[in-house]
Amino acid sequence: MEPSPEIRLTRDAAWAEVDPRTLRRWAERGELVRPHRGAFMDAAEWAGLSAEGRYRARVVAAASSSRTRPVVSHLSAAALHGAPLVGSSLGLVHVVATPGGGTRTEHGFRKHATGSPSGVVEIDGVPVTTLTRTLADVALTEPFVTAVAILDWAFGHHPITARDVLDDLERRGIIRGSRRAEVALAFADARSGSPGESLSRVRIHELGFPPPGLQHPFADAHGSIGIVDFWWPAFRTVGEFDGVAKYVRDEYARGRSAGDIVIAEKRRENRLRALGLTVARWDWDDAWRGAPLRSRLVEAGLISRRRR
Structure with missing residues (x-):
């Protein structure tokens, strides 16, 4: 604050x-x-x-x-x-x-x-x-x-x-x-990691998609990949909310530049995809408007129980 x-x-x-x-x-x-x-x-x-x-x-x-x-x-x-x-x-x-x-x-x-x-x-x-x-x-x-x-x-x-x-x-x-x-x-869920993730959970619910698991850890043969924001095991799909804080706040950046963080995120995503997972990403505007988030999740293979 x-x-x-x-x-x-x-x-x-x-x-x-x-x-x-x-x-x-x-x-x-x-x-x-x-x-x-x-x-x-x-x-x-x-x-x-x-x-x-x-x-x-x-x-x-x-x-x-x-x-x-x-x-x-x-x-x-x-x-x-x-x-x-x-x-x-x-x-x-x-x-x-x-x-x-x-x-x-x-x-x-x-x-x-x-x-x-x-x-x-x-x-x-x-x-x-x-x-x-x-x-x-x-x-x-x-x-x-x-x-x-x-x-x-x-x-x-x-x-x-x-x-x-x-x-x-x-x-x-x-x-x-x-x-x-x-x-x-x-x-409400204490595991929600940010206001953007809370907004995303509400929109995912309103759009009729299955409730995701939260803060799920992944690893591969090289060790820990990290914790993802959202996880739908039945669809082998990961969801990641991209907030601005990830790129500008010191507690997240840890001295890295925005460019370094983007590269690290890309490598992390590649490791997730190598496990046979689909990765959907969205930002605040996508979640707030709803329709862009719906498109991201449908493209990732999720099925909504509601019509558009």
């Missing part, structure tokens, strides 16, 4: 001996950006953030500038916990509201009338629902692909299980949306 940005609140400007009008002039000159009313941050820092990073900054700015100190929840809480946000609308800031006011949208906030949470943690100086409560709320309200990507990440990076999330729903007596949450929780 990207580092937390430094948010400057207008109401705190006097403490820093900076007149609020000066902050506004700096913003007009492009030196500052206003992620939410009453909050500013450095424009250069803002420019370096991803879409998810900017959303996290808006969440922190909105919650910090509010005088009511709301508890951040749902998708916004997932963002602050560090979860990937796949296929989600990064606009409103989600917070917990009292049941009496009803669930409503106002002033850039989506206020969920779910009552006070039993547990709250603090992230970047703002109160946030616990990860278990957050996962339950996301599973109840977010689109399937968004919920699965967040759940995959959580189960793979934290000591938390689907049973923990279901227990939270049961303790709160949640009925509305519970079936939707149960489906997402049953589909």
Whole structure:
């Protein structure tokens, strides 16, 4: 997750001996950006953030500038916990509201009338629902692909299980949306290696292909070939998601250039094919659009139970 940005609140400007009008002039000159009313941050820092990073900054700015100190929840809480946000609308800031006011949208906030949470943690100086409560709320309200990507990440990076999330729903007596949450929780898998792999699993399911095995190791006479993202033993087919991180992130590159990584991937694929396997590869755009992924898998010999 990207580092937390430094948010400057207008109401705190006097403490820093900076007149609020000066902050506004700096913003007009492009030196500052206003992620939410009453909050500013450095424009250069803002420019370096991803879409998810900017959303996290808006969440922190909105919650910090509010005088009511709301508890951040749902998708916004997932963002602050560090979860990937796949296929989600990064606009409103989600917070917990009292049941009496009803669930409503106002002033850039989506206020969920779910009552006070039993547990709250603090992230970047703002109160946030616990990860278990957050996962339950996301599973109840977010689109399937968004919920699965967040759940995959959580189960793979934290000591938390689907049973923990279901227990939270049961303790709160949640009925509305519970079936939707149960489906997402049953589909989630801690072995999913990245948001792109989570997206791919959802699309593979939606397109009617058989569920693949995940993170399957292969070896040949020369030793280990590596672990593949997806594996369909009945079709002798391997599936590989090609994400940008593989070529740019230090933890994957390990000092190698993008060209070196491409060559290594080609050699790895050749060794897999030498075992009599078919290899299908796709990227984020292929998986997001669906149709290109379907073509890759059909060309690799997989059979879908659904029509195009």
